[in-house]
Amino acid sequence: MPTPEKTSAVRKADESRKIIELIQEQTRAVPAQTKLELARGLSVRRTSGGILVPRLHYSANHHRDPEQHPEWKANERKKYTSQAAWDREQEIMDEAGGGELVFADTLVTHWDKIVIQDPHWRPDHEIIPQGGFDHGKTNPTALLRVYHDFDGTIIYAGEYYEPGRNLAACPGH
Amino acid sequence: MGGRKMNSKNTPLPESSPREFGACLEAARLRASLEQAVAKRARNNISNDDADWVKRATASTHIWTSRHTKTYNEHWQKEGRPHPEEPFPQDDYFALAFSLMESDEAIIWWEKSRDMMLSWCCVAYFTLQAMKTPYCGILFQTQKEKKVIQLVDYAKHLWRLSDERIKKAFPLAKDLDRQPERELRFKNGSYIIGIPGGADQIRSYHPWGYLNDESSFQPDAGECYNEAIAAAAGKIIFNSSAGPGWYADARKDIRGQES
Numbered sequence: 001m002p003t004p005e006k007t008s009a010v011r012k013a014d015e016s017r018k019i020i021e022l023i024q025e026q027t028r029a030v031p032a033q034t035k036l037e038l039a040r041g042l043s044v045r046r047t048s049g050g051i052l053v054p055r056l057h058y059s060a061n062h063h064r065d066p067e068q069h070p071e072w073k074a075n076e077r078k079k080y081t082s083q084a085a086w087d088r089e090q091e092i093m094d095e096a097g098g099g100e101l102v103f104a105d106t107l108v109t110h111w112d113k114i115v116i117q118d119p120h121w122r123p124d125h126e127i128i129p130q131g132g133f134d135h136g137k138t139n140p141t142a143l144l145r146v147y148h149d150f151d152g153t154i155i156y157a158g159e160y161y162e163p164g165r166n167l168a169a170c171p172g173h
Numbered sequence: 174m175g176g177r178k179m180n181s182k183n184t185p186l187p188e189s190s191p192r193e194f195g196a197c198l199e200a201a202r203l204r205a206s207l208e209q210a211v212a213k214r215a216r217n218n219i220s221n222d223d224a225d226w227v228k229r230a231t232a233s234t235h236i237w238t239s240r241h242t243k244t245y246n247e248h249w250q251k252e253g254r255p256h257p258e259e260p261f262p263q264d265d266y267f268a269l270a271f272s273l274m275e276s277d278e279a280i281i282w283w284e285k286s287r288d289m290m291l292s293w294c295c296v297a298y299f300t301l302q303a304m305k306t307p308y309c310g311i312l313f314q315t316q317k318e319k320k321v322i323q324l325v326d327y328a329k330h331l332w333r334l335s336d337e338r339i340k341k342a343f344p345l346a347k348d349l350d351r352q353p354e355r356e357l358r359f360k361n362g363s364y365i366i367g368i369p370g371g372a373d374q375i376r377s378y379h380p381w382g383y384l385n386d387e388s389s390f391q392p393d394a395g396e397c398y399n400e401a402i403a404a405a406a407g408k409i410i411f412n413s414s415a416g417p418g419w420y421a422d423a424r425k426d427i428r429g430q431e432s
Contacts, residue, residue: 012265016272024276032427042266044273054285058286060266068397089287089414094421120417136417148210158365 020036040065059088118153123147123155205316216234227342231305234271239263243334244293244327258334267294274410282388282424283412292386295412296327299382302408304332304343310380311365312405313404318390321367322354324386328365329357372396381407389416396422 023044026036030046041060042164045053058064064072080086123129132144143160230241238244238261249257262265270296273281285291299311315321329349332340346358355367368374370391375383383405388394390413398419401409415419421427 009242009268010229010232012239013235013272016235016268017233017275019269020272020276024278037263038269042269047282047424051280051282052273053236053282053284053424054270055268056270056283056285056291057287058289061262061289063263075404082400090417092284092415094415094417094425096415142229171383 023051055092057092123157124149129157192285195416204350207349212336222341225322227338230336231301231338231342233275234294234301235261235268236270237301237339238294238297238331238334238394239267241336242297242331244290250426261297270294271298274408279407280409281369281411283410284421285412285414287414291325291412293327295386295410296324297331298410299384299408300328300365302382303357303359303365304339304351305326305363306361306363306381308362309384309407310363310378311384312380312401313365313367313384313386314370314374314376314379314391314397315367315386316370318355318367318369320387321369323358324384325353325365325367327357332357370397372400375400375404378404380405383409385409385411386413388413388420389418391420392418394418 001112011022012048019038022038023038027044027046028050030036033045035043035045035055037043037056039060043055043057045055047053059066063069064076066073076090076131077086078134080089084096087093126147127147130146132146133142135141144156145158147155147157149155174305178266183357212257231237238262243258243260244260246252246254247257249259267290270291274295276288276296283291294312299313302308313321315324329352332343332345333349345352346360352358366378367382368378372393375397383401385391385394385397385401388397388411389401391397394411398409398411410418410432415421
């Protein structure tokens with residue numbers, strides 16, 4: 001094992017400490033949620049409550065930095081089943097995947113079989129409509145209206161889907 | 174009566190050697206005593222040197238992790254590494270990440286890309302605090318028990334692969350093999366305990382430090398945060414890759430729960 005005082009690790013630790021002290025002051029001087037770069041792939045910001053939020057992106061690792069090694073991202077992306085999964089896990093996007101059309105493939109593939117295309121169709125008046133509601137802002141607010149007929153068939157009859165707005169901002173609230 | 178004098182159990186009583194070895198034995202005893210004193214003094218000198226070395230080697234988490242202990246990499250063969258156990262990588266972000274954790278920020282909310290070794294970093298930071306500070310309690314929490322056992326195992330691994338002088342300076346309360354899988358206890362009274370998800374899990378503890386790992390995937394992460402604020406006296410670190418929920422909203426001031 002090397003002698004501690006002779007290693008670059010000691011110098012690096014000292015330099016880092018000074019950088020962090022400086023950035024702590026800077027984050028307090030700017031509005032909340034203002035992102036300040038510490039290094040390539042590493043940034044910090046503060047919440048309105050003053051909590052420090054560091055963000056560590058894969059580009060901080062020089063083997064994964066797209067500017068130096070674009071092949072890493074290209075190869076790694078193949079391991080993820082969707083762009084949303086990649087965006088969430090690697091690009092640090094919380095909202096990625098929220099509101100993805102879960103049944104999109106089914107809908108497109110079996111359109112002729114499952115979509116009621118008669119504009120005059122109406123549900124039996126004895127069927128009580130049912131709904132599902134999920135409010136949110138990071139994820140969209142969604143309201144779904146369905147009819148559950150006497151044969152057990154579920155008929156989706158309408159939806160409200162609005163990303164980026166909370167409940168108070170939704171029409172009719 | 175003639176013959177040799179005997180005691181009541183018919184054992185011969187000790188007598189002085191007719192060849193006068195007594196002086197030689199006394200000299201040998203003195204020599205041995207002197208040698209022991211010299212050896213003890215030498216040992217004490219080495220201990221003082223070690224203590225100074227250990228102080229410098231554990232002055233920061235970055236120095237310790239990059240030089241004097243090792244992590245393990247389960248993908249070492251695939252990544253073409255020569256050995257599964259290596260010191261932390263040399264990327265600049267490690268030193269900065271450790272300095273952030275060692276700063277006077279009481280609460281830190283990390284957001285990260287996957288597989289950046291940040292969980293290792295958080296564990297290393299808290300483990301070193303427990304090693305260096307007597308009676309320093311640390312709580313690790315994740316959604317599942319299996320994962321929290323893994324975090325405690327990270328801490329055990331970092332201690333086990335530390336330089337021998339560091340291990341000697343910060344001994345365990347008992348052997349690693351005899352420690353429970355969710356605990357790591359040091360002789361100085363410090364401990365690391367892993368608990369599974371759930372705000373009610375925190376209440377019975379009063380730790381100095383609290384690590385919540387993969388917070389985006391804990392349904393009651395917000396309640397855990399509130400409990401941690403009440404229970405932990407020192408550092409609180411949340412660490413997670415992205416995902417919708419309380420942790421995402423709180424980091425972005427959408428609900429403002431941190432206030």
